[in-house]
Amino acid sequence: MYFNSENELIIKAKEARGKTFKEIDKFNRLSKKGATGALGNIIEESFFGYEVNSKAEADFSNLGVELKVTPFKQNKNKTLSAKERLVLNIINYMDEVHNDFWSSSFWKKNEKLLLMFYEWKPEIDRGDYKIIETILFTFPEEDLEIIKKDWEFIVNKIRAGEAHNLSEGDTQYLGACTKGANKNSLRAQPYSDELAMQRAYSLKQSYMTTLVRQVISNEKLVQFASADELKEKTLEQLLKERFEPYTGMTMMEMANKLNIKINPKNRAVVANLISALLGVKGTKLDNIAEFAKANIQFKTVRLKQNGKPKESMSFVNIDFNEILEETWEDSFIRNYFLETQILFVVFQFDEEDILRFKGIKLWHMPLQTIENEVFNYWSEIRKVLKDGVVLTKTSKGVENNFPKSNFNGVLHVRPKGADANDKVQLPDGQWITKQCYWLNASYIAEIVSSLEV
Known part of the structure; x- marks a missing residue:
């Protein structure tokens, strides 16, 4: 099919709403189990009537529009989320370093996206997945400023001979995700002899989740930075600029300056301060x-007078059955640290034991730490689960034989339940107090050590 205008294209695309892939599929692609990209291919071939291809140009080249078919899911709390990142075009390390943003393969291919959202449900056959909505998407001005900086970071890292050290956590909205079945998917890079994993540009899962919620659930988000501000400064620079005037203040002093009322004992006190400032x-x-959009999660750090955190830092509870079933590449903990940025909001007790705001640090775990220390810890947990968890009663409660905080200096597992009776069942049938990943206090101290006293 040939479309003379974007309006013609979107009218046709909206005809798919409410239809299942089974209804659309004319070439029996659904019969090919596990075929990569099969659902997108069905839309290309059976709905729009063009051959599947991997051209450098956009799918509807005369309009500069790229087609993407992407899933969302309903969470246990009834909210909607993107099921995955939106993978775009492969990054050609050799070519992309010679482009600027406007001549880049990313921009040429993805300036305008025809997004067709379908709902993924684990209990139904993929042929019964239904197209829920379709939109012609162009990047908002504020987003584009961040995406331009993301692109520059990715390409500058390739120019520095560091393509093998690219990580999705490096950037805010536009990621460089791995694209290949395994670590054999290696490619040459222009300024280093070291081979690098094949990667593609992608819109992060968190970015796609915001789109899903805006398009399907009609949710509204509030922007704290303008496009003009984002042209001049990075997101991290703007955050530091907003927080800096409050350095050295107590929480109450911060609240008074911001003209808000707080209860320092309230768990939401720091979140309230952040939104106000x-x-x-x-x-x-x-x-x-x-x-x-950038999947920035904040964590409050309280440092003792000597600069050491008062405690380790907890994350989400562990699903031990999931750990046994998942591969490392698809593991929760790997993808959590690959995709999540943490805004550390740091307070420190002064000589009079008064807690004062010290500063912030926007951080993501280095790729090498994820692939070494975190991988080793995850592997050790799997080994303990396979060999059998040993639970030993002590005077302090019940101990287990999961690796302790001294295993690699980065993270460990320990209980995080409402109380000793808040338990989950292990794969071997035993019951254990809910456990959680914790970043070691000493590791957090290293992360925030660059903040000035």
Whole structure:
């Protein structure tokens, strides 16, 4: 099919709403089990009537529009989320380093996206997945400023001979995700002899989740930074600029300057301070556009007078059955640290034992740490689960034989339940207090050590 205008294209695309892939499929692609990209191919061949291809230009080249078919899912709490990142075009390390953003393969291919959203449900056959909505998407001005900086970071890393050290955590909205079945998917890079994993540009899962919620659920987000600000400074620079005037203040002093009322004992006190000083008072941090799209999660750190954290830092509870079933590449913990940025909001007790704001640090775990220390810890947990978890009663409670905090100096597992009776069942049938990943206090101290006293 040939479309003379974007309006013609979108009218045709909207005809797919409410249809299942089974209804659309004319070439029996659904019979090929596990075929990569099969659902997208069905839309290309059976709905729009063009051959599947891997051209450098956009799918509807005369309009400069690229077609993407992408899934979303409903979470246990009834909210919607993108099921995965949106993988775009392969990064040609050899060619891309000679382009600027406007002549890049990313921009030529993905300036305008025809997004067709379908709902993924684990209990039904993929042929019964249904197209729910379709939109012609162009990047908002504020997003484009961040995406341009993301692209520059990725390409500058390739220019520095560091393509093998690229990580999705390096950037905010536009990622460089691995594209290949395994570590044999290696490619040459122009300024280093070291082979690098094949990667593709991608819109991060968190970015796609915000789109899903805006398009399907009609949710609204609040932007704290303007496009003009983002042209001049990075997101991290803007965050530091907003927080800096409050350095050295107590929480109450910060609240008074911001003209808000707080209860320092309230668990939401720091979140309330953050939204107020960012100029979006009362907004939940999940509804701040830059936080939601970049998957920035904040963590409060309280340092003792000697600069050491008062405690280790917890994350989500562990699903031990999931650990046994998942591969490392698809593991929860690997993808969590690959895709998540953490905004450390740091307070420190002064000589009079008064807690004062020290500063912030926007951080993501280095790729080497993920692939070495975190991988080793994850492997050791699997080994313990396979060999059998040993639970030993002690005077302090019940101990287990999962690796301790001294295993690699980065993270460990320990209980995080409402109480000793808040338990989950292990794969071997035993019951154990809910466990959680914790970053070691000493590791957190290293991360925030660059903050000035």
